[in-house]
Amino acid sequence: MQSQVDHKEIANNFPDIPPFPDDVATAPLLRLSLGKLLAGDPAEYAKLFQASTDIGFFYLDLSDSEQGSSLLGDADTLFKLGESLFDLSLDEKKKYDFSGQNSYFGYKAQGVAVVDKQGNLDRNEFYNVSKDDIMGVSNPLPAPGVLQESRAQLGSFMQGSHAIVTLILDILNKQLSLPKGTLPNLHRRQAVSGDQVRFVKAPPQPVDDRRTALGQHTDFGSLTVLFNRVGGLQVLPPGADTEWVYVRPLPGHAIVNLGDAMVKFTNGLFRSNIHRVVAPPGLQAESTRYSLVYFARPEDSVMLRRLEGSEQIPRIRDGQVEEEINSKDWIIRQAFRARVDLVDDIDYKSAGTEQISMKIKV
Numbered sequence: 487m488q489s490q491v492d493h494k495e496i497a498n499n500f501p502d503i504p505p506f507p508d509d510v511a512t513a514p515l516l517r518l519s520l521g522k523l524l525a526g527d528p529a530e531y532a533k534l535f536q537a538s539t540d541i542g543f544f545y546l547d548l549s550d551s552e553q554g555s556s557l558l559g560d561a562d563t564l565f566k567l568g569e570s571l572f573d574l575s576l577d578e579k580k581k582y583d584f585s586g587q588n589s590y591f592g593y594k595a596q597g598v599a600v601v602d603k604q605g606n607l608d609r610n611e612f613y614n615v616s617k618d619d620i621m622g623v624s625n626p627l628p629a630p631g632v633l634q635e636s637r638a639q640l641g642s643f644m645q646g647s648h649a650i651v652t653l654i655l656d657i658l659n660k661q662l663s664l665p666k667g668t669l670p671n672l673h674r675r676q677a678v679s680g681d682q683v684r685f686v687k688a689p690p691q692p693v694d695d696r697r698t699a700l701g702q703h704t705d706f707g708s709l710t711v712l713f714n715r716v717g718g719l720q721v722l723p724p725g726a727d728t729e730w731v732y733v734r735p736l737p738g739h740a741i742v743n744l745g746d747a748m749v750k751f752t753n754g755l756f757r758s759n760i761h762r763v764v765a766p767p768g769l770q771a772e773s774t775r776y777s778l779v780y781f782a783r784p785e786d787s788v789m790l791r792r793l794e795g796s797e798q799i800p801r802i803r804d805g806q807v808e809e810e811i812n813s814k815d816w817i818i819r820q821a822f823r824a825r826v827d828l829v830d831d832i833d834y835k836s837a838g839t840e841q842i843s844m845k846i847k848v
């Protein structure tokens with residue numbers, strides 16, 4: 487199993503946020519250094535590969551390189567922007583709900599998705615901003631003034647996040663001995679894709695009714711770069727009879743996880759781990775939880791199937807059938823599967839690629 491994060495070397499908690507409790511079970515995620523990855527450190531490359539196959543989640547220390555520090559600064563700016571964005575009235579925000587037009591960009595109100603088998607509804611709101619819109623790859627969508635005024639900041643955050651995604655894809659490409667550029671070339675920044683920034687807000691929950699805020703899921707793209715300050719994110723580690731454990735937010739770090747596309751590209755060698763968001767633990771339960779995400783997804787037309795050209799990627803087994811689906815269709819299907827307002831056949835539990843990930847039974 488992986489080494490425990492050493493909390494002593496690094497700041498334990500975020501200023502102005504109640505401490506994350508020490509008495510809850512946390513995921514022993516590997517902690518990688520962006521500085522070392524940028525420097526081409528072989529041991530760090532090996533850790534990246536291990537994290538990608540074992541659990542598909544890791545911490546990335548952004549504080550030890552200029553590139554990372556600049557992204558941390560952009561994330562700070564967007565956390566503030568997220569607060570003003572969600573402070574708009576519900577009527578105003580609902581003007582930017584484009585789900586009726588089969589688009590996952592824009593606003594998602596609280597309480598539209600089923601989170602568990604009892605049929606309880608979600609307890610968080612989202613705003614998804616398209617990378618293509620901000621980068622000028624597609625026509626701009628209507629957006630509230632606070633976002634219109636912040637296009638430069640959004641662009642800077644997207645560029646910084648995408649650069650990290652490209653670095654990680656490039657390293658994994660090398661580790662897999664795939665033909666040069668295979669993975670990065672499926673995720674070009676100027677190509678049409680479902681890449682997006684997501685702002686998330688979850689209000690404190692009533693003391694006697696604390697429930698799942700965001701239902702269990704695997705991310706459906708390639709790589710997710712997540713900024714958390716208040717706890718609540720949980721992962722279900724691989725293996726039989728495992729239990730949900732928290733991912734402790736670490737100052738100066740992003741939480742990075744692999745999505746379904748990486749599982750499909752590697753026929754189950756890499757893992758897209760199931761996760762969810764519950765009420766924050768301990769004293770943090772009284773806090774409003776904001777989080778900030780960059781989702782990198784394959785370009786829209788990319789078919790989500792095993793990549794050719796690597797001996798390390800397991801072959802398609804006899805009788806195994808690969809679904810014929812491109813990135814765009816996969817994302818729409820997964821994004822809307824639990825929406826009471828959009829689909830008749832609710833699938834709250836969709837395991838994404840769990841069935842082809844090699845190390846778990848759900």
Ligand SMILES: O=C(O)CCC(=O)C(=O)O
Nearest residue numbers: 686705714719763777779
């Ligand atoms: O808010 C978080 O910490 C996680 C959000 C998440 O998993 C998602 O939006 O896919």
Ligand SMILES: [Fe+2]
Nearest residue numbers: 703704705761
């Ligand atoms: Fe997620």
